Amino acid sequence: MKKNNEFGINTKCVHVGEVEDKQYKGAVSPIFMSTSYAFDEVDVKRYPRYFNTPNQEMLCKKIAILENTEAGLIFGSGMAAISTALFTFLKTGDHVIIQQVIYGGTYNLIVSEFEKYGIEYSFTDSDKVHDFIPLIKDNTKVIYIETPSNPLLGITDIRAISNLAKEHAIITMIDNTFASPINQNPADLGIDIILHSATKYMGGHSDISAGAIAASQIYIDLIWKTAINFGGNLSDQTVWLLERSLKTLNIRVKEQTKNAQVIAEYLEGNKFIDKVYYPGLKSHPQHELAKSQMHGFGAMLSFELKGFLDAMSFQNNLQLIKPSLSLAGLESTTVSPAQTTHALLSMEERLIRGIKDGLIRLSVGIEEPKDLIADIDQAIEKTKK
Ligand SMILES: *Cc1c(COP(=O)(O)O)cnc(C)c1O
Numbered sequence: 001m002k003k004n005n006e007f008g009i010n011t012k013c014v015h016v017g018e019v020e021d022k023q024y025k026g027a028v029s030p031i032f033m034s035t036s037y038a039f040d041e042v043d044v045k046r047y048p049r050y051f052n053t054p055n056q057e058m059l060c061k062k063i064a065i066l067e068n069t070e071a072g073l074i075f076g077s078g079m080a081a082i083s084t085a086l087f088t089f090l091k092t093g094d095h096v097i098i099q100q101v102i103y104g105g106t107y108n109l110i111v112s113e114f115e116k117y118g119i120e121y122s123f124t125d126s127d128k129v130h131d132f133i134p135l136i137k138d139n140t141k142v143i144y145i146e147t148p149s150n151p152l153l154g155i156t157d158i159r160a161i162s163n164l165a166k167e168h169a170i171i172t173m174i175d176n177t178f179a180s181p182i183n184q185n186p187a188d189l190g191i192d193i194i195l196h197s198a199t200k201y202m203g204g205h206s207d208i209s210a211g212a213i214a215a216s217q218i219y220i221d222l223i224w225k226t227a228i229n230f231g232g233n234l235s236d237q238t239v240w241l242l243e244r245s246l247k248t249l250n251i252r253v254k255e256q257t258k259n260a261q262v263i264a265e266y267l268e269g270n271k272f273i274d275k276v277y278y279p280g281l282k283s284h285p286q287h288e289l290a291k292s293q294m295h296g297f298g299a300m301l302s303f304e305l306k307g308f309l310d311a312m313s314f315q316n317n318l319q320l321i322k323p324s325l326s327l328a329g330l331e332s333t334t335v336s337p338a339q340t341t342h343a344l345l346s347m348e349e350r351l352i353r354g355i356k357d358g359l360i361r362l363s364v365g366i367e368e369p370k371d372l373i374a375d376i377d378q379a380i381e382k383t384k385k
Pocket of ligand 1 (some may be wrong): 175177
């Protein structure tokens with residue numbers, strides 16, 4: 001019998017981390033809902049907030065195998081995973097370097113909580129490695145990156161960052177949500193701690209809130225000690241749903257990635273669109289870097305509508321594709337950052353970040369690209385009038 005890490009990706013998705021139904025031999029994992037487990041004569045003291053009910057314990061194995069790490073942990077949300085990871089390794093007097101463009105929730109966590117605990121932080125000026133170097137100080141403990149980043153799909157050089165951090169004995173963390181473990185495995189590029197909002201591709205059906213961390217056993221043991229204090233564990237019902245979702249992770253994400261390439265190429269040739277941001281396009285300034293560190297270019301892309309096309313009207317005119325703050329579901333969704341996620345910034349601040357009023361972020365689903373393209377076309381036609 002092959003070992004878990006020798007299986008192909010779809011086999012890993014389907015079979016690793018199943019809870020065996022010894023009693024009835026059912027095809028799927030039974031759900032163990034108990035919050036109370038006998039502790040005599042067993043070495044594991046099981047309890048939901050210890051992250052070790054049977055369903056939690058087994059799903060962590062699937063997370064780890066998908067990210068090529070020794071261990072994993074699952075949480076009630078992406079932010080529960082991210083906050084727990086950061087607070088495990090940072091204490092009063094420590095310093096963390098954070099990539100300029102990161103998920104809004106992570107940004108808020110840092111600017112609204114860190115000062116209270118006396119944790120210093122510096123944001124880089126860009127996602128370029130040379131902007132991280134001058135920020136390193138004696139008390140720098142963590143470097144935190146996110147790639148591809150939101151909403152302009154910037155690519156950070158993962159290998160260069162992990163090499164730089166290793167030279168200074170700094171721990172590296174990456175938010176790998178946008179790529180998913182199918183399109184990018186940062187552990188293979190030297191990153192220490194990999195974070196996911198499993199609410200996105202891992203869940204994939206827009207019906208689960210969850211988070212995940214993948215890392216070495218040593219790091220997961222340390223994170224676990226903080227995690228049981230913060231209590232961000234997932235309910236076993238949701239653990240089970242997430243396991244079910246992960247069985248199709250590869251076939252979903254591969255299809256979505258394929259569709260995104262088709263749509264990105266189409267949009268690039270559309271005269272009503274100024275610019276398309278997608279790492280799979282040759283015109284993307286970091287296309288070669290993306291190729292060298294990603295297995296696929298992902299299913300998130302952004303584009304700028306020509307100035308006379310209103311972003312909100314365009315989205316309201318879409319019929320198949322729905323406007324949504326979230327992303328990565330089976331269904332395609334759009335968001336216009338200037339009017340939503342980045343609305344609190346001034347126009348000037350937005351432009352510094354390259355976020356124009358006509359910018360649309362598209363999360364590409366599994367629908368046929370020709371149907372999505374037809375929907376975009378008819379929405380442009382309607383918006384023009
Ligand atoms: C959604 C998201 C998060 C936060 O995840 P939640 O599950 O909403 O807590 C973190 N990072 C990225 C890139 C995200 O898209």
